[in-house]
Amino acid sequence: QSALTQPASVSGSPGQSITISCTGTSSDVGGYNYVSWYQQHPGKAPKLMIFDVSNRPSGVSNRFSGSKSGNTASLTISGLLAEDEADYYCSSYRNSSTFYVFGTGTKVTVL
Amino acid sequence: EVQLLESGGGWVQPGGSLRLSCAASGFTFSNYAMSWVRQAPGKGLEWVSGISGSGGGTYYADSVKGRFTISRDNSKNTLYLQMNSPRAEDTAFYYCAKGQVVVVNWGQGALVTVSS
Numbered sequence: 493q494s495a496l497t498q499p500a501s502v503s504g505s506p507g508q509s510i511t512i513s514c515t516g517t518s519s520d521v522g523g524y525n526y527v528s529w530y531q532q533h534p535g536k537a538p539k540l541m542i543f544d545v546s547n548r549p550s551g552v553s554n555r556f557s558g559s560k561s562g563n564t565a566s567l568t569i570s571g572l573l574a575e576d577e578a579d580y581y582c583s584s585y586r587n588s589s590t591f592y593v594f595g596t597g598t599k600v601t602v603l
Numbered sequence: 604e605v606q607l608l609e610s611g612g613g614w615v616q617p618g619g620s621l622r623l624s625c626a627a628s629g630f631t632f633s634n635y636a637m638s639w640v641r642q643a644p645g646k647g648l649e650w651v652s653g654i655s656g657s658g659g660g661t662y663y664a665d666s667v668k669g670r671f672t673i674s675r676d677n678s679k680n681t682l683y684l685q686m687n688s689p690r691a692e693d694t695a696f697y698y699c700a701k702g703q704v705v706v707v708n709w710g711q712g713a714l715v716t717v718s719s
Contacts, residue, residue: 495649526704528705530648530706532648537709537710537711538640538709540705540706544705549707581647581648583650583706589668590665591653591662591663592638592650592653592703592704593650594640594647594648594649597647597648
């Protein structure tokens with residue numbers, strides 16, 4: 493079962509905006525609005541940042557936003573802060589025996 | 604406050620068996636689907652298995668299908684993952700997670716090492 497495709501790394505300076513892409517197929521990202529994004533700091537459990545493409549859970553900063561176009565979903569972090577430096581994973585429901593799939597992960601570096 | 608506490612991790616030989624448990628609290632356990640997600644050291648997240656709130660629906664990644672079994676005991680608020688015939692590539696931190704399509708809460712993880 494193939495993972496969703498993310499860039500290995502993205503970097504930006506404090507205060508800038510960055511965007512992480514997540515590319516799948518019409519069987520997952522493109523076919524359903526069940527894309528989520530997770531943030532993971534080293535040695536910690538993942539944290540839900542975005543669900544259902546563009547919804548933020550309570551307590552998540554509005555600097556984080558999600559969107560989708562075709563088979564590609566995106567996570568944008570605006571006003572980049574040092575604390576945003578972490579690994580980010582997208583995920584999606586997949587219409588197959590796989591059922592659910594994560595992205596390959598993106599390391600965000602704040603310069 | 605939602606709490607998910609995994610136990611049962613450790614070392615197991617290839618071809619052996621191991622059962623992970625996850626004690627849940629802070630929410631009505633039977634109302635929620637649950638999942639197991641794993642992460643090999645230094646690698647990305649991989650969804651392993653999911654189960655509906657009633658336990659009537661179970662789902663598996665192709666990589667573990669036929670070897671792992673997910674189950675739950677709603678009277679004990681506990682989720683399980685029975686790992687049979689594990690392989691070296693199953694070595695990972697195993698996270699218990701609340702939810703299935705959207706994972707809202709995560710445990711801290713239990714390390715499973717498969718080695719001879």
